[in-house]
Amino acid sequence: MVKLGGTAYKAPHAPIGVGFLIRNWPSLPQVSNLREPESAKTIGEKTVAKAKEKEQENVSYEESQLYRIRHSAAHVMAQAVMEMFPGEAKIAIGPPIEDGFYYDFDLPRNLTPEDLEAIEKRMRQIIAGKYPFEKKVVGAEEAKTLFADQPYKIELIEGLEEGGVDEYGEPLDEQPEISFYSHGDFTDLCRGPHVEHTGQINPSAVKLLSVAGAYWRGDENRPQLQRIYGTAWQNKKDLDDYLWKLEEAKKRDHRKLGRELDLFSTSEEVGAGLILWHPKGGLVRKTAEDFMRAQHEAGGYDFVYTPHIGKANLWQTSGHLDWYQDGMYAPLDIEGQEYYLKPMNCPFHIHIYNSKMRSYRELPLRFAEWGTVYRYERSGVLHGLLRVRGFTQDDAHHFCRRDQMPEEIDFVLDFSLSVLRAFGFENFQAYLSTRNPEKFAGSVEDWEAPTEALRQALERAGVSYKIDEGEAVFYGPKIDIKVTDALGREWQLSTIQFDFILPERFDMSYIGEDGQPHRPYMIHRALMGSMERFMGVLIEHYAGAFPIWLAPVQAVLIPITDDHLDYAFDVAGKLKAAGIRAEVDDSPSRMNAKIRAAQGQKIPYMLVVGDKEVEAGQVAPRLRSGENLGGIPVDDFIARAREEIERHL
RNA sequence: GCCACCCUAGCUCAAUCGGCAGAGCGAGCGCUUCGUAAGCGCUAGGUUAUGAGUUCGAUUCUCAUGGGUGGCUCCA
Structure with a gap:
């Protein structure tokens, strides 16, 4: 079984005493500029709906056409890289993963972003060639002869030959067959499956994303290879959606x-x-x-409240010094006694x-x-x-x-x-x-x-x-x-x-x-x-647009001119007295600039106050969505905001 | 920790084939008083992450250290 997503996607074991929550999603580069979504919730619903759709198709990822496309794209990429370093490129493994694929290489020099462009360009040519994928089952000896100059492949073949592990080093129950897949003049040790020919990979739905170091077989004592990550989809729209998601993730980056x-x-x-x-x-x-x-x-x-340090003996009793010392800092010496953070x-x-x-x-x-x-x-x-x-x-x-x-x-x-x-x-x-x-x-x-x-x-x-x-x-x-x-x-x-x-x-x-x-x-x-x-x-x-109960500033008063400043401070005082976190934007900027600044800070309510509002004892709330509620009495706004805060909206 | 890349003003980024370091945003000050996403001007702001080396001269080249980014590995 191919390890979908590889180890990076695997949740860690939380240690005793807990506290680990691990992101279960890779961060990847992003692309264009996109509009801010109306709310996190909307996107969530859409995403969930989409996930359900996928489930209903009732085909496992490994059996899907998309899986074949990505697996095939990995081969095409490997071919392009081999051609770039004739006789020097050593290829390792290249499986499909969630949302794409990768391939690991041992190369004479480091790859640059320009290299990725060149590789991608060559991939499109190979795709256009519509080379059929052909499978061939071979004996171990023949396989080794064919890959005589590919040490990683030899190691894989030996693993298959002995049985027990598949090409990803995972244990296997049965003795696997050794098979090759070829397209054009590129042949790889592979169990498939693949698309029928390279033309079934949509050239406008493939993109190489990044290059990163990766240890051979994930073992830090083995050679470090260069891994190229790519993504491939059925059509351009799916690719664009995926790139949009990456972009959106980038915009939401908490850092x-x-x-x-x-x-x-x-x-x-x-x-x-x-x-x-x-x-x-x-x-x-x-x-x-x-x-x-x-x-x-x-x-x-x-x-309860407890201190930040404790004597060595405590951690000895608990077993932390035996089991968890790697995760602990060096002891402090306090009057000859060892204490640990x-x-x-x-x-x-x-x-x-x-x-x-x-x-x-x-x-x-x-x-x-x-x-x-x-x-x-x-x-x-x-x-x-x-x-x-x-x-x-x-x-x-x-x-x-x-x-x-x-x-x-x-x-x-x-x-x-x-x-x-x-x-x-x-x-x-x-x-x-x-x-x-x-x-x-x-x-x-x-x-x-x-x-x-x-x-x-x-x-x-x-x-x-x-x-x-x-x-x-x-x-x-x-x-x-x-x-x-x-x-x-x-x-x-x-x-x-x-x-x-x-x-x-x-x-x-x-x-x-x-x-x-x-x-x-x-x-x-x-x-x-x-x-x-x-x-x-x-x-x-x-995406930083906290619901009102969590928002650090819940409402900002935006006076249209300085003449409205006193009123704005007056209203802000009332809001604060009602437990609403309110500020007045008394900067010398114009109202439009203040609105822009407040939008940037993702403040739930922008309360515009001008002559009309001062006259009527009102505020004119604008929401983060851009919706303008028009003038409403201050007390009505307080009631509305209070309710939303209490209901955690 | 490992591989690769990176660190220039608060932020985003220019520039220097080794020869006086720049812009926009932000900040401060002034002008403007304006109705739903950027009004105008002026000013300040830098030992180019830190330390060594090479050089007449280093922000630029080299090394080390610190910090960061993407992965890998790790996370009883």
Whole structure:
């Protein structure tokens, strides 16, 4: 089976204590200039509708014509590259991936953007030649002879010959046949399928996108190859739609919007992967946190606070120094004692639990903390808000009795979905990771009940879920929830994890009804994951046009002339008194420029005030969409805005 | 961390085959007082990321460091 999208698309295992949400979509270059969409929601609906259409076609991607086109395009590209470096180009593999294809090459020099143009041009010529694709099954020896000067192919053939792995290094059940596909004078080791002839690739629906380094077989100890990414579609319109999506994604890039909307920054002097929240970004974050805090309080959580460092022994007990040291920073020496910056909050929460004797009557306990943790990330993986070195998790740990477990899981799952919905996410996909037979703590029986409890909770919640067999981390099964954003991209946000290890290691207990000590169950969970990443996803989801309840500035007063300034400040005062975040644009610019500036800041309401409004005690609201509501009384506007804020519109 | 590319004013970008560093936007100040996406003018703003080297001379070439971009790898 071809690995669709490759490893880049695979969600990571969230570590104990959680907090990882990973973008499940590649970022790619973009193209033209496009109009801003009316709202994130509209695009979301369209995208979802489209995805459903695709599902109804009921043909798997691997069986589709599009898959053949992309696979064939990869071959055509390989031919063009081989011709560019006669006798010197070594070819590796080139599969179709989600939205396109790539091919890996070992070349005598680095490719430039100009090279891509030349390759693309040559590809069009090959396509125009309508060369038929021909398949030929051969023996291993013959195959090796044919690819005598292609070391990567030889390695692949040997893999096929021995059986056990396919050309992507994935395990195989059956002994595969060795087949070639040829078109024109290019032949590649390949199992297909392909289109009938190169003419079936639409030359106006193919585009090469980028070149990047990639390790042979994804192994950083093997040679690094040059990977050319391309995209291919059935027709020009599909290509244009795809390029539009890339462009739209680029415009929504939270790093760009973060600067334009003055939400956050990083500083070379502060350090890589460390986020500085500006007042506006801080306001959005605080609003989200306040909302979440209220939800948690209503949901029976207790808020706790814990320090940022802890002694080496703590991390020894928790197992972090054995299992997670690579993710931790070097210890600090404090009066001869080693302290570590915390990569997770759980040991502290456990110590709060252990600070006194617990009775079964107290359980379940739910300790929540906006806990800031620090994890070592290699410099090359840092990315805006999405991958950082210091971040704040909306972390919580549930401690419960065995009999409370199903209810506790139901609760946390429902809770997760309800809060995600509050932030405008509508489509969820859950993944249940089950025991890895090679690597698990406790007994097989220990795993059965919690795994089944998680599965049943997913059933009861009516969430669509898939089972990731053997994908659990060693200490327990887990549920990961991915959301689909306004552009149809998937992001892993929440994670709910069982833990068999820490209660044991910290010798946690409670006194049961029988007067005997019992070991509590422990659940780690983070719903937003980390505030940094969640904000990054939110910014991209809304394209910076936050719903009014989250918008840092909810209304800006735009006086037409300076004569209206007093009135504008007067109205702004009333709005603020009513709990609406309002500002007055008292810059010396003209009204048109003020509107333009406010549009750029994506402020929900622009309240124009001139002679008419002053006279009538009104404001003339303009929406971000450009809609002009005309003059309405100030009190009516306040009522309208208040309602929208309260209803999270 | 690895491969490639990049770092010039707050932002977006010019320029210098190695020879006085520029524009637009933004900012400050002034003029204008205007009805739904850019009014006009003036001014300030730079050790060309940092440090070394080569050179008569380095923003330009070399090396190192820091930061970034796209991938890869990693993320119990």
